[in-house]
Amino acid sequence: MTALNKAPQKNIDDKSASPRRRRxxxxxxxxxxxxxxxxxxxxxxxxxxxxxxxxxxxxxxNAAKVRKDLSYLxxxxxxxxxYEVAFLIYQIKRELGLLSQWKTIVVGxxxxxxxxxxNGGFTSRGFPxxxxxxxxxxxxxxxxxxxxxxxxxxxKDFVRANGVHIGVLAVxxxxxxxxxxxxxxxxxxxxxxxxxxxxxxxxGVTVRNVDLGVELQxxxxxxxxxxxxxxxxxxxxx
Amino acid sequence: MTALNKAPQKNIDDKSASPRRRRxxxxxxxxxxxxxxxxxxxxxxxxxxxxxxxxxxxxxxNAAKVRKDLSYLxxxxxxxxxYEVAFLIYQIKRELGLLSQWKTIVVGxxxxxxxxxxNGGFTSRGFPxxxxxxxxxxxxxxxxxxxxxxxxxxxKDFVRANGVHIGVLAVxxxxxxxxxxxxxxxxxxxxxxxxxxxxxxxxGVTVRNVDLGVELQxxxxxxxxxxxxxxxxxxxxx
DNA sequence: TAGATTGTTAATCGATTAACAATC
DNA sequence: TAGATTGTTAATCGATTAACAATC
Numbered sequence: 001m002t003a004l005n006k007a008p009q010k011n012i013d014d015k016s017a018s019p020r021r022r023r024x025x026x027x028x029x030x031x032x033x034x035x036x037x038x039x040x041x042x043x044x045x046x047x048x049x050x051x052x053x054x055x056x057x058x059x060x061x062n063a064a065k066v067r068k069d070l071s072y073l074x075x076x077x078x079x080x081x082x083y084e085v086a087f088l089i090y091q092i093k094r095e096l097g098l099l100s101q102w103k104t105i106v107v108g109x110x111x112x113x114x115x116x117x118x119n120g121g122f123t124s125r126g127f128p129x130x131x132x133x134x135x136x137x138x139x140x141x142x143x144x145x146x147x148x149x150x151x152x153x154x155x156k157d158f159v160r161a162n163g164v165h166i167g168v169l170a171v172x173x174x175x176x177x178x179x180x181x182x183x184x185x186x187x188x189x190x191x192x193x194x195x196x197x198x199x200x201x202x203x204g205v206t207v208r209n210v211d212l213g214v215e216l217q218x219x220x221x222x223x224x225x226x227x228x229x230x231x232x233x234x235x236x237x238x
Numbered sequence: 239m240t241a242l243n244k245a246p247q248k249n250i251d252d253k254s255a256s257p258r259r260r261r262x263x264x265x266x267x268x269x270x271x272x273x274x275x276x277x278x279x280x281x282x283x284x285x286x287x288x289x290x291x292x293x294x295x296x297x298x299x300n301a302a303k304v305r306k307d308l309s310y311l312x313x314x315x316x317x318x319x320x321y322e323v324a325f326l327i328y329q330i331k332r333e334l335g336l337l338s339q340w341k342t343i344v345v346g347x348x349x350x351x352x353x354x355x356x357n358g359g360f361t362s363r364g365f366p367x368x369x370x371x372x373x374x375x376x377x378x379x380x381x382x383x384x385x386x387x388x389x390x391x392x393x394k395d396f397v398r399a400n401g402v403h404i405g406v407l408a409v410x411x412x413x414x415x416x417x418x419x420x421x422x423x424x425x426x427x428x429x430x431x432x433x434x435x436x437x438x439x440x441x442g443v444t445v446r447n448v449d450l451g452v453e454l455q456x457x458x459x460x461x462x463x464x465x466x467x468x469x470x471x472x473x474x475x476x
Numbered sequence: 477t478a479g480a481t482t483g484t485t486a487a488t489c490g491a492t493t494a495a496c497a498a499t500c
Numbered sequence: 501t502a503g504a505t506t507g508t509t510a511a512t513c514g515a516t517t518a519a520c521a522a523t524c
Contacts, residue, residue: 023468027515029459033452037434051481059436063481064517071483079482080524096455097462104454111357115349120450121434127454165461166454189464190457192450196275196359198297206460208453212358212430214271215446216342216365216404217334219428221267222444223403224335226427230261265491289505301505302493309507317506318500 024095028069034059035069036092039085051082098126104166105159107179109134109142109149112194113170118145127166131158135175152179159186169193262333266307272297273307274330280323289320336364342404343397345417347372347380347387350432351408356383365404369396373413390417397424407431 024032038058042050052070056063070077073091077083093099104127106113113132116122122129132144135152142149150158158164167183169176169191176195183191190206193199196213262270276296280288290308294301308315311329315321331337342365344351351370354360360367370382373390380387388396396402405421407414407429414433421429428444431437434451 025514029456030452032459033449033455034436036455037449037452038436041435053481060438062517064519065515067481067483068516075483077482078524079522080480082481096459097465098455098458100458100462102454102458102461111349111353115353116450119349122450122454125451125454127458166457190461192453192457197279198272198276200298204464206457206464208457210448210450210453211271211275212354212360212448213363214268214275215430215448216340216360216363217271217274217336218267219404219430219444219446220336220338220340220365221334223340223428224338226442226444227335263491291505300493302495302508303491305505305507306492313507315506316500317498318504320505 024072028072029096031059031061031065031069032092032096035066036089036096036098039089039092043085043089048085049082050085050088052077055083100126102127102165103130103162104128104168105130105155105164106132106168106170107134107152107155107183108170108172108175109136109139109144110170113168114144116168116170117147129168130162130164133158155179156182156186159183159188164188166190166192169195171195173197262310266310267334269297269299269303269307270330270334273304274327274334274336277323277327277330281327286323287320288323288326290315293321338364340365340403341368341400342366342406343368343393343402344370344406344408345372345390345393345421346408346410346413347374347377347382348408351406352382354406354408355385367406368400368402371396373409393417394420394424397421397426402426404428404430407433409433411435 035055038055039050042058052063052066056066059066067077070083070088073095076087076091104122106117106129109117109132113134117129117132120129129145129147131150132147133150133152133155134140137151139149140151159167164186165188167180167188167190169179171179173195176193176197177199180191180193180199180201184201184205189204191199191201191208193207193209194211196211198209199207201207273293276293277288280296290301290304294304297304305315308321308326311333314325314329342360344355344367347355347370351372355367355370358367367383367385369388370385371388371390371393372378375389377387378389397405402424403426405418405426405428407417409417411433414431414435415437418429418431418437418439422439422443427442429437429439429446431445431447432449434449436447437445439445
C-alpha cells in the first residue's frame with residue numbers, strides 16, 4: 001500500500017501526532033534530568049547512538065527502567081540499534097520544559113546564596129538568575145557575579161513586575177517561611193528551599209527541599225550500619 | 239501479679255530488650271531526619287508531647303505514615319496521649335546513628351565548599367568537618383572558618399590516619415570521579431556529591447547526590463505543567 | 477537471515493493509607 | 501467511663517524489573 005495523498009490524513013503512525021499524554025510518573029521525572037546529563041556528556045565525546053544498556057550502566061540503574069522511562073516521552077528508539085543521542089536530548093528537554101527559560105531569583109546573599117548565584121550554573125542551564133535579594137543593608141548594593149544585591153523590600157514588586165517563576169531560598173530557617181509567603185503572594189509557583197524547615201505552602205505550589213543536614217544524617221545512618229557489619233544496599237542516591 | 243524477682247527474668251514487656259531489628263524501609267529512613275528536625279524545633283517551644291496528627295501536619299505527610307515510620311524505632315508512643323518529644327528525639331538519633339560523631343572532610347575550597355564548611359552546620363549536627371582540601375596551590379594554606387586548606391596530595395594519608403567516615407565532594411565535575419576513587423581507596427564509606435555526575439563506586443559505598451541543576455529542572459517541569467493549566471500535585475519534596 | 481535492541485506486558489516488590497482494635 | 505490516640509492490619513497504589521514478541 002503506497003501513499004495516496006487524497007484521503008484526509010490520519011497520521012496513524014506519525015510520531016509527532018498530537019500526544020494527549022498521560023502524566024509521567026514522578027519517579028521517572030526525577031530520573032530524566034540524570035539521563036539528560038549523561039546524554040549531554042556523551043554528546044561531548046561524539047557519541048551519536050546509545051543503547052538502553054549503556055545508558056543504564058552510566059546512570060547506575062536497570063536497563064528496563066531506562067526503556068520504560070524513555071517510553072513516556074514517546075517511541076524514539078530504533079529496535080536493534082538504540083537511541084540517537086541528540087534526538088533524545090531534545091525530547092527530554094522538551095518534556096521537562098527546558099526549551100523555555102525560567103526566570104529565577106535567589107533570596108539570601110550569604111555564602112550559599114552567592115555560591116549558587118555565581119557557580120550554580122543555573123543561568124547556563126536555562127534558569128537565568130535575574131536578581132538576588134538580602135535583608136541586610138550592608139549587603140544591599142554589593143555585587144554578586146553580574147548582579148547587584150537588592151533590598152528584600154523590593155522583592156515582591158520585582159517578582160510581579162518581571163514574572164519570576166522560581167525562587168531559591170538561601171536564608172536562615174527563621175526567615176524562610178516568611179520569605180516563602182511573600183514569594184507565593186507575588187505569584188511564584190516553585191521554590192527551591194535550602195533552609196532546614198518544612199515550608200507550609202498552598203496547594204499547587206511546588207517545593208523542593210535541599211537539606212544538607214538531612215543528607216548527612218542519612219549517610220550517618222549508613223555509616224552506623226556499616227560499623228555493625230551490615231552489608232549496604234549498593235547505593236543510595238537522591 | 240506483683241513483681242517476684244526470683245524467677246529468671248524474661249523481660250517480656252521490657253522495651254529495651256534486645257532488638258534484633260529488621261531493616262527500616264529506605265523511604266522511612268529518608269523521613270526520619272525530617273521528623274527529627276521538627277521535633278527539635280518543637281522542643282525549643284517547650285512542647286513536651288506531640289501526636290502523630292500534629293507531627294504529620296508539620297511534616298506535610300499522612301498521620302498513618304508518621305505512626306508507621308515511628309513504629310520502626312520501637313513502640314514508644316502512649317495510646318490516647320501521643321509521643322514524648324525528648325524521648326522520640328533520642329530514639330531517632332539512636333536509630334540514625336547520630337549519637338556518634340562522624341568525621342567529615344570537604345574536598346574543594348571554592349564558593350560551595352567554603353559555604354558548606356563554614357555555614358553548613360555540619361559540625362554542630364554531629365558531623366565535624368575535620369579538614370578541607372583543594373588542588374589549587376593558591377588556596378592551600380588559606381583559612382576557611384577554623385580550618386586551613388590542605389593540599390589534595392595529603393588527602394589519602396589524612397583520611398587513613400584520621401579514620402574519616404564521610405567525604406563531601408564540592409569539586410568540578412571533571413575531578414569528581416578521581417577524587418571519589420581516592421577517597422574510597424583510602425577507606426571512606428560515604429560520599430555526598432555536589433558535582434553533576436553519576437559516580438561509579440564499588441558496592442557497599444553509599445553515595446548521595448545533590449545536584450542543584452537536577453532540582454531546578456524538576457521545578458522547570460512543574461512550571462511547564464502549571465503553564466499548561468495542569469493542576470499540580472500539592473508538593474514535591476526531596 | 478542472524479544478531480541486537482526496543483517497547484510493552486505482567487509479575488513482583490515496596491510504599492502508602494484507611495480503618496479499627498487496643499489501650500491510655 | 502468517655503475521649504483520644506497509638507500500633508497494626510490489610511487493601512490499594514505506584515515503582516521496579518524479568519521476559520519476550522516485535523522489528524531494525
